[in-house]
Amino acid sequence: MIEQHLAALPIILPLIAAPIALLLGRSLITWAFATLVSALSCIASWQLLTTTLSVGSLSYALGGWPPPWGIELKVDVANAFVLLAVSAMSTLVLIYSKDSVAKEITINKHPLYYTAHLLCLTGLSGILITGDAFNLFVFLEISSLATYTLVSLASDRRCLTATFRYLVMGTIGATFILIGVGMLYMKTGTLNMADLAVKIAAYDSNRTLNTGLAFIMVGVSLKLALFPLHMWLPAAYTHAPSSVTAFLASTATKVAVYVMIRFIFTVFGAAHVFDDMGMNTILMILAIVAIFKCSYMATVQSNVKTLLAYSSVAQIGYMILGISLVSVTGLMSGLIHIFNHALMKGALFMAVGAVFYRMGSVKIEAFKGLGKQMPLTMAAFTLAGLSIIGVPLTVGFVSKWYLVTAALEQGLWIVAALVLLGSLLAVVYIGRVIEAAYFQPLPESQGASKIKEVPLLMLVPMWILVLANIYFGIDTSLTVEAAESAAKSLFQGYNPTEGAL
């Protein structure tokens, strides 16, 4: 019974749990409940990944209406892989958020926080699992609306203006996607992605469809904060509560990258988007500019959260660069980096949240001398920072290795060199924080006795992520196998005979 409905579980569980969490009403109970639900959907997505790895893709007709008329949920390795990263991050962040939220959000809003978190998880899982283009838009808006609420819950008043800007940009992005989907429907009369793929391929280039593609790409680029459209991201990440930043940085933009992959490879077909429309050149240029411009911006920030937010935009550049190389290895490196970046940015933002918990500030000055006062937190920050740089034995190295390999495969040694140069900028911005933490004395005004290590519930998820950073850096079998199988199946395009369950 449960196995039959496995594909719907990651959406249904948090969706039903969200109003219950609101009704529970007490901070501690809601926290435990939300964590439990998130853990359950994490188990369900793990099941989905193992099932899809062994039997191929699953198709689930929602409400018993067969596709293409009904809404189809379609799980293949690509989305099960990202889904596992999202639900695992959600669980870890929820464990972490008990103390972090208690510090940063007033107590009467705690149930709201956990409700919004569950709704956001619903939206993100929905985007990943659905096989219906319009349904994707609806889930995108569910997750976005929940995200706006989460960002605006911080105690600093600047979070409100940051949220408002995020809302305006996010709505424009989503509306662009809506326009694009409308144009596809106008020409093909279907919304099911697999069906769309067949009908679009039959058209062999049509102006309405190409315009739809352009609208969708711009809309998705706004959502995933691709370089010139990233302006909302640093402010939103800086002013959001720490646990929200950790969650969003490691999931929301990654899911949008997945949406871009889905539209390029499944709906429009890689051949059309890249060969006919030349989208790979545009993406590659934007990605490389993102890597350098935003890594540079990160090196000059004084607020560590802003610094990491700019670093996120640069890392998204690496993912898009992987996609733009138009090869299985390139796409694979993009998918691996989606997973790996969730691990490293999650750990980094959790460490920064821990510093905020004790010091009440995330300026670089606040990190001075913390290496001795908060050894575990700063060690976690350092290890995750090494991962961002791409030091061997960490996950950052694995994704950069595949990215550079993919670039060299195509003879694009300039791109490969640029990727490595971008890593040097990461050394600078991570190094500035580490330098302050380990090589500068604690300011006199700070009583050293006051600064203690953060509570265990914050340390444990942070260290799980750090250890995962190292574990997946050494044993790459799961990530590489899943990403490779996903990339291969995405490149094959849609095969109408597979996938009935």
Next chain:
Amino acid sequence: MSFISDYYNYWIVVFLMMTGFYIVISANNLVKKVVGLNIFQTSVFMLYISMGKVSGGTAPIVVEGATQYSNPLPHVLILTAIVVGVATTAVALSLIVRIKDEYGTVEENEFENKDDAI
């Protein structure tokens, strides 16, 4: 000439879309920005609704003697999108209320100055 008259619904959509977009970008007042956003979204609703019209078709309700119906699916889809739009507007307006509480203004340049002053 027929290029303009045949596609008049799309011209209206494009005009509304650009108007809304311009208001979002240029307005300094946050409420006006939300109004612009609404106009922008409404234009897309109209795009969908006009797209579902079949010339000579009646409303998609079963009635005696009707053989041709307009496509009901875009209308249904846009009902969902309208709900999403209303939700977005509600969130935006409640944010504006909180911004007004905290900053005492809803003019973008004014609260930017207040943030810079810190």
